Amino acid sequence: MTESSADKKGRPTPKRKEAIAARKVSSLAPASTKAEKKRAKDASRAARIANRAAYMRGDENALPARDKGPVKRFVRNYVDSRKSIGEYFLPIIFIVLIFTLVPYPIFQIGSIIIMYGVLLISVIDGFFLSRKIKSAVLVKFPGTELKGIGMYGWLRSTQMRRMRSPKPQIKVGESF
Incomplete structure (x- = not known):
């Protein structure tokens, strides 16, 4: 051949x-x-x-499909511009783990109550954050499909800020 x-x-x-x-x-x-x-x-x-x-810089060409587009960039900036109780959940769990090793039941029970309280507050915060994100997206990008946008924002808000990827483009409290 x-x-x-x-x-x-x-x-x-x-x-x-x-x-x-x-x-x-x-x-x-x-x-x-x-x-x-x-x-x-x-x-x-x-x-x-x-x-x-x-x-990690957030270049549009290097992002996977789940993170591409102006709507997702807007959601990331929206989440990164605010503090959330969810981002402190992992350090709180670490503290709870240490307190459960203390042999006094008051410490053990108290730390578990704190853990479940933070989890509940995080879920409630995520629910309201999701609604805020959807309404802000509709204002900024009318006619956009909203499926999964709220969950995308909530999951990003539950990650510790320095562990997020792509890295946050704006500082907390900064307008975008």
Whole structure:
């Protein structure tokens, strides 16, 4: 197949065994040298690092489908412009874990009550945040599909600020 028809003329047709052997040899030949493989691996690694940095900066081309678009950017900025009890939930759980190791029942019960109280407040805050986000999106982007927008914002609000990805573009209290 790789040879042109002019190269095939003037010689006998190869036997099936010879044709198969020629295909096997060409397919098993090393495709590249170690240096080429190392260069390709380094280039791939550099591309991954650059793509990750672009994703963390919030570059639109590097974002996955769930984070793309002006509506999602608006929701991220809306959530990042405010403090939420949900972002403190993980540190509170850590403190609760430490207090449950204290051998006094008052500490153990009190810490568990605090944990469930913060969880309840976080869910209530998420419900109201979701409604606020949907109404703000409708004002800014009329006719936009709202499915999943509230949950997207609430889940982002439950992450600790420095652990969010893409990284927050605005500071707390800043207008966007």
